[in-house]
Amino acid sequence: MVLNPVISKLSGKLVVLASSSPRRLEILRNAGLRFEVVPSWFKETLKKGLFKAPHEYAVETAKQKALEVARRMPIKHLKTPDMVIGADTIVTVDGMILEKPVDKQDAYRMLSSLSGKEHSVFTGVAIVLCHEKDDDELDYQMIDFYEETKVKFADLSQDMLWEYINSGEPMDKAGGYGIQALGGMLVEYVHGDFLNVVGFPLNHFCKQLDVIYNHCSFVNPETTESVYDRHSSPILIEQKDTSTSIPRHSSPSASPLHKVCQRRCAYKCCSSFAKVNRLSKQDAGEIKLHNSETTMLSVMRSGDGAVIDQTEPKKGDLGLICELMDGFKASKALFTASKFGLFDVLHKKPGLDAEQIAQEIKASVKGTETLLEACVSLGLLKTRDTGCPKPGFENTDEASCFLRSDSHFSLHAYIQHCNDTLWPVFAHLESAVREGTSQHGKVKSSTEICQVIILQLRFMHAMHSSAKVAATAVATAFDLSSYKTACDVGGCTGAIAYELIKIHPDLSVAVLDLPAVVEMSAPFQRQHTDKRVTFKAGDFLKDELPKADLYVLVRILHDLTDEKLHILLRRISDACTPGCGLLLSEIFLDENRSGPSRGLLQALSMSEGKQRSAAEYSRLLKGHGFITAQVKHTNSLLDAMLCTKA
Numbered sequence: 256m257v258l259n260p261v262i263s264k265l266s267g268k269l270v271v272l273a274s275s276s277p278r279r280l281e282i283l284r285n286a287g288l289r290f291e292v293v294p295s296w297f298k299e300t301l302k303k304g305l306f307k308a309p310h311e312y313a314v315e316t317a318k319q320k321a322l323e324v325a326r327r328m329p330i331k332h333l334k335t336p337d338m339v340i341g342a343d344t345i346v347t348v349d350g351m352i353l354e355k356p357v358d359k360q361d362a363y364r365m366l367s368s369l370s371g372k373e374h375s376v377f378t379g380v381a382i383v384l385c386h387e388k389d390d391d392e393l394d395y396q397m398i399d400f401y402e403e404t405k406v407k408f409a410d411l412s413q414d415m416l417w418e419y420i421n422s423g424e425p426m427d428k429a430g431g432y433g434i435q436a437l438g439g440m441l442v443e444y445v446h447g448d449f450l451n452v453v454g455f456p457l458n459h460f461c462k463q464l465d466v467i468y469n470h471c472s473f474v475n476p477e478t479t480e481s482v483y484d485r486h487s488s489p490i491l492i493e494q495k496d497t498s499t500s501i502p503r504h505s506s507p508s509a510s511p512l513h514k515v516c517q518r519r520c521a522y523k524c525c526s527s528f529a530k531v532n533r534l535s536k537q538d539a540g541e542i543k544l545h546n547s548e549t550t551m552l553s554v555m556r557s558g559d560g561a562v563i564d565q566t567e568p569k570k571g572d573l574g575l576i577c578e579l580m581d582g583f584k585a586s587k588a589l590f591t592a593s594k595f596g597l598f599d600v601l602h603k604k605p606g607l608d609a610e611q612i613a614q615e616i617k618a619s620v621k622g623t624e625t626l627l628e629a630c631v632s633l634g635l636l637k638t639r640d641t642g643c644p645k646p647g648f649e650n651t652d653e654a655s656c657f658l659r660s661d662s663h664f665s666l667h668a669y670i671q672h673c674n675d676t677l678w679p680v681f682a683h684l685e686s687a688v689r690e691g692t693s694q695h696g697k698v699k700s701s702t703e704i705c706q707v708i709i710l711q712l713r714f715m716h717a718m719h720s721s722a723k724v725a726a727t728a729v730a731t732a733f734d735l736s737s738y739k740t741a742c743d744v745g746g747c748t749g750a751i752a753y754e755l756i757k758i759h760p761d762l763s764v765a766v767l768d769l770p771a772v773v774e775m776s777a778p779f780q781r782q783h784t785d786k787r788v789t790f791k792a793g794d795f796l797k798d799e800l801p802k803a804d805l806y807v808l809v810r811i812l813h814d815l816t817d818e819k820l821h822i823l824l825r826r827i828s829d830a831c832t833p834g835c836g837l838l839l840s841e842i843f844l845d846e847n848r849s850g851p852s853r854g855l856l857q858a859l860s861m862s863e864g865k866q867r868s869a870a871e872y873s874r875l876l877k878g879h880g881f882i883t884a885q886v887k888h889t890n891s892l893l894d895a896m897l898c899t900k901a
């Protein structure tokens with residue numbers, strides 16, 4: 256297998272990764288594959304008992320994830336992809352299939368069942384090759400396979416397990432661990448493909464691409480001929496069979512899933528098979544069949560004949576609700592501790608007890624004690640045994656990194672902004688929802704005019720601190736070496752600009768922002784001497800944009816009305832020559848707008864704009880002549896997208 260020619264076979268094709276897993280994205284990106292990410296909406300609810308072996312469950316889930324995206328993309332007016340890749344990772348031990356834990360207790364249960372034992376990690380992968388037929392139909396071929404890796408865990412003590420669980424790492428990972436990070440410390444040995452455990456069996460995938468593009472010919476959907484490659488061992492390809500077309504309103508039993516299962520045939524390469532299936536684009540909604548199998552709803556009739564909906568609570572349901580009910584208390588505890596400078600005090604004098612801390616922060620002993628305990632429970636502080644009857648307190652690593660006011664990645668100013676500005680705005684949320692307007696005005700109108708400048712400066716501090724935390728992820732998201740001049744439109748204090756020039760030595764950046772902002776941003780530049788960042792005062796909606804071959808828009812578009820957004824994009828597009836780049840950074844919503852919460856909660860206090868998914872931004876930009884080259888979900892505060900002017 257020659258790796259690069261295999262990956263390069265896909266250049267120029269629209270390859271879509273139907274996954275929200277940042278690990279899969281990174282594995283494939285690192286392999287040089289160019290693709291878009293459209294997370295699947297398929298709910299992982301297939302009945303495990305229906306499958307003879309665990310890997311069949313993983314493969315079937317992967318197939319359904321990929322098919323759901325292949326169906327949805329053309330309907331949602333996105334382009335029909337050439338290839339959709341879906342994957343599903345599961346952990347199996349003692350006959351049980353472990354997926355992602357629903358809460359900490361569940362993670363504990365999973366990890367204890369793995370302690371001291373060998374288990375298997377299976378990743379099922381589905382590759383859907385699509386061929387657009389006409390307005391209504393989509394032909395596709397499905398190739399699927401799986402990979403198994405054996406992993407042995409050391410004996411794990413209860414303390415160690417809880418420490419690991421409290422790190423937060425287990426929650427979005429099958430089996431409740433991430434071998435690529437802290438979870439690696441739990442592992443005694445790995446037999447097989449390491450990346451398979453992380454979430455994607457890259458080696459097996461490349462072999463499959465090799466088979467697809469170098470060693471076999473697939474059924475040509477136009478001619479309906481089935482073809483064998485005579486120079487390699489025969490790959491059995493089912494002849495196109497229109498009986499696999501899915502009726503527009505197929506019943507669950509005639510679902511693609513069932514058809515696919517029944518029609519499975521012998522083939523080379525593990526469990527792969529390829530055949531042409533036909534899918535009506537209208538069938539997108541029909542994938543719901545599994546919901547009926549897994550729902551826990553039982554309908555009963557009460558004495559007066561009314562239907563009572565008795566939904567049994569699922570494990571973890573209560574945990575979720577409690578977390579949400581108490582969420583505001585946790586936030587306010589963080590804001591208060593931050594306002595009192597608690598994390599600075601404990602950085603300078605770790606190990607102080609409650610009484611000493613109360614003295615330092617000039618607060619009551621009783622109140623301080625309560626706040627300290629709450630902060631420990633939230634993972635912001637930890638206790639230290641000082642040998643005295645009263646425990647000492649110190650910052651956790653997270654607090655040390657993000658909550659001190661003097662740390663490089665300090666979010667202190669942003670947290671104060673949350674407390675002083677956003678908290679009062681959210682107190683008016685009911686009115687905001689009822690009236691459909693932001694409540695910023697109500698809160699601001701009660702502010703003295705002379706305070707406006709102070710507020711503006713505070714706001715800039717807040718933006719500066721969160722931009723600094725997001726900057727590395729944004730600046731390193733893509734290879735920008737071909738660009739020499741950039742303009743950071745609305746770049747505020749230059750936090751992103753300075754990071755960009757740090758990472759890209761040949762780049763110089765002009766930061767464009769309103770005159771008042773540029774004037775007030777001087778104190779933020781004191782520690783920077785590099786002349787490659789310059790500031791230009793101007794209104795990006797009216798004044799001339801500095802010439803550049805890369806325009807940068809970080810957290811700008813979501814805040815603009817549609818009208819302003821189109822004015823800005825048109826102005827940038829006019830300033831660009833073909834080949835110029837546009838680096839967009841925002842929180843990208845999931846395609847079904849079901850998350851991430853950070854983006855959706857932010858929308859609740861936004862005045863004019865709206866939050867969008869990567870595909871929505873992509874479409875907007877396409878309307879102004881920009882083609883999306885790459886999308887990156889960074890796992891940091893902001894995601895990123897690189898587009899090129901066509």
Ligand SMILES: Cc1cn([C@@H]2O[C@H](COP(=O)(O)OP(=O)(O)OP(=O)(O)O)[C@@H](O)[C@H]2O)c(=O)[nH]c1=O
Nearest residue numbers: 274275276278343344428429432433434452453454
């Ligand atoms: C064992 C292990 C798993 N994982 C992650 O566990 C998720 C599995 O869940 P999934 O359902 O297969 O995928 P998902 O995250 O829900 O994404 P999607 O493809 O959208 O369903 C994937 O993320 C994997 O990386 C690690 O990161 N490290 C590990 O060591």
